[in-house]
Amino acid sequence: MSTRHRKKSLIRPLLLPLVALLFSAYFAWHGWHGAFGIEARRVLDTEAARLEAIKAELKAERSEIEKRVALLRPQSLESDMLDERARNILGFAQPNEIVIYKSATQAAVNKK
Structure with missing residues (x-):
């Protein structure tokens, strides 16, 4: 009877952890830089703050115009x-x- 003895490979025990690490790196990169990632959220928050400031300015301007228009109405x-x-x-x-x-x-x- 003959038996086969395999030589222990260095790659085989590292294959599953390496694949898991690659998947984790892929999802981490897209979680940071992707279209719905952290970086995109920061850009959207900055844009939202800028638009809120513009909205506040426009509301103040509209309020001033409404006051002036009210002074020209026939009732007042x-x-x-x-x-x-x-x-x-x-x-x-x-x-x-x-x-x-x-x-x-x-x-x-x-x-x-």
């Missing part, structure tokens, strides 16, 4: 506001009159 018509708009739009200011605007944005809008 303010004569000073009507006089200011008529002078600005129609150019009815006298040469010796000085017009002082409340804000820089209002002055920029009125110059157009």
